[in-house]
Amino acid sequence: MPGGDVAIVGAGLVGLATAAALAARGANVTLITTHHPGEASRAAAGMLAPGMESGTGPATAFALAARDLYPSYIEALAEVTGTMVPLNREGVLELFADPEDAARRRSAPFSNGAEWLTTAQLRDLEPALAPVAGAVLYPLDGAVDNVELVRALHMMAESNPGIAMVDEAATGVELDGVRPAVRLSSGATVDAGIVVVAAGAWTPGLAGLPRSLPVEPVRGQMISLDAAPLRHVAYCGHGYVVPRDSARSVVGSTMEHAGFESHTTAEGLAQLSATAGSICPALAAARTLDRWSGLRPVTPDLLPILGPDPDMDALYYACGHSRNGILLGPLSGECVAALIAGEVPALDLSPFSVSRFSGSPVTV
Numbered sequence: 001m002p003g004g005d006v007a008i009v010g011a012g013l014v015g016l017a018t019a020a021a022l023a024a025r026g027a028n029v030t031l032i033t034t035h036h037p038g039e040a041s042r043a044a045a046g047m048l049a050p051g052m053e054s055g056t057g058p059a060t061a062f063a064l065a066a067r068d069l070y071p072s073y074i075e076a077l078a079e080v081t082g083t084m085v086p087l088n089r090e091g092v093l094e095l096f097a098d099p100e101d102a103a104r105r106r107s108a109p110f111s112n113g114a115e116w117l118t119t120a121q122l123r124d125l126e127p128a129l130a131p132v133a134g135a136v137l138y139p140l141d142g143a144v145d146n147v148e149l150v151r152a153l154h155m156m157a158e159s160n161p162g163i164a165m166v167d168e169a170a171t172g173v174e175l176d177g178v179r180p181a182v183r184l185s186s187g188a189t190v191d192a193g194i195v196v197v198a199a200g201a202w203t204p205g206l207a208g209l210p211r212s213l214p215v216e217p218v219r220g221q222m223i224s225l226d227a228a229p230l231r232h233v234a235y236c237g238h239g240y241v242v243p244r245d246s247a248r249s250v251v252g253s254t255m256e257h258a259g260f261e262s263h264t265t266a267e268g269l270a271q272l273s274a275t276a277g278s279i280c281p282a283l284a285a286a287r288t289l290d291r292w293s294g295l296r297p298v299t300p301d302l303l304p305i306l307g308p309d310p311d312m313d314a315l316y317y318a319c320g321h322s323r324n325g326i327l328l329g330p331l332s333g334e335c336v337a338a339l340i341a342g343e344v345p346a347l348d349l350s351p352f353s354v355s356r357f358s359g360s361p362v363t364v
């Protein structure tokens with residue numbers, strides 16, 4: 001982007017992906033970030049599962065394109081950083097324990113290559129799974145190691161001459177001056193032609209935004225176990241198991257409205273252990289390696305908020321990715337960067353405009 005400069009608040013996956021895509025277009029980016037307990041991008045399970053999200057239309061098209069961007073995205077990142085982020089495209093299995101649920105799903109439409117598996121087919125594919133009434137295979141879905149992905153993007157940002165990292169909390173945005181700015185906790189400001197807010201669940205807390213953003217933290221607890229008996233991501237109504245590498249699986253997750261409390265609870269951890277054993281009995285005996293929780297930045301319709309503010313040309317949103325931000329983050333970053341650079345993005349961002357929410361603008 002000739003001569004442009006952009007300040008981004010938040011270096012989770014979405015802020016990092018946006019910074020990378022802007023720097024690739026020649027922009028000078030200042031990436032302002034600080035750590036908060038419960039940051040979602042490191043806490044997530046890393047599932048890339050648009051097939052299971054019901055629905056059609058632009059949001060589904062965006063999710064499928066986001067999944068299909070992953071192989072080339074990870075290769076390009078490896079060329080810059082030397083780190084090949086693990087990507088599992090074995091497929092995702094949706095399991096139905098209850099025969100009535102299985103029959104209902106079997107009679108519903110199948111799209112994007114999804115296929116019904118009989119119990120015998122499922123046993124051949126994943127012998128370690130507990131018996132179920134039936135399953136759907138989403139063959140193009142999978143999972144990425146989101147911890148490695150965030151680490152690689154950080155490495156890229158730190159070595160990229162177009163990206164300056166500022167390790168400090170932003171307290172707000174100033175949009176009424178000649179040039180927009182981000183105010184920092186030290187009292188200093190970062191001036192920029194464009195400000196992008198990508199601060200995950202914390203985005204609505206930034207002072208000076210021209211409207212209230214309906215983004216809420218929804219806590220998810222996770223555990224990792226020291227066994228990897230499955231090749232596929234296995235998902236059932238109350239949780240999932242994601243094979244992380246040859247020796248570890250991650251198990252998730254709860255959906256809790258607990259404000260910004262990002263600790264784990266005995267009840268949540270017990271629920272996850274039970275989920276693991278019910279999906280795959282071999283995991284009932286596995287040792288718990290780690291436990292953590294994260295805060296999903298959730299919007300009322302579970303879709304992200306992307307693109308410019310309708311009343312403030314210099315302010316862009318890249319937030320509210322809800323429970324699919326690992327899937328969507330790289331494509332969101334590419335499309336928001338394209339818009340800022342004056343290009344036509346690969347996918348239409350208008351379904352994700354902040355204007356879809358009726359929240360009235362507030363006075364700056």
Ligand SMILES: Cc1cc2nc3c(=O)[nH]c(=O)nc-3n(C[C@H](O)[C@H](O)[C@H](O)COP(=O)(O)OP(=O)(O)OC[C@H]3O[C@@H](n4cnc5c(N)ncnc54)[C@H](O)[C@@H]3O)c2cc1C
Pocket residue numbers: 009010011012013014015032033034035036038039040041042043044045046047048168169170171198199200201202203206219220221222252253293294295296297318319320321322323324325326327328329
């Ligand atoms: C338990 C769990 C499981 C999940 N599983 C999946 C999954 O399988 N697949 C999937 O696609 N998605 C999943 N998600 C959702 C996904 O993780 C999120 O949608 C995504 O990571 C959001 O990324 P983000 O960059 O917007 O937010 P975050 O990763 O939270 O990053 C925001 C960053 O901004 C920083 N920040 C905030 N405020 C300020 C400020 N004022 N100043 C400076 N910095 C600030 C924060 O410290 C943080 O570093 C899961 C989430 C959770 C919690």
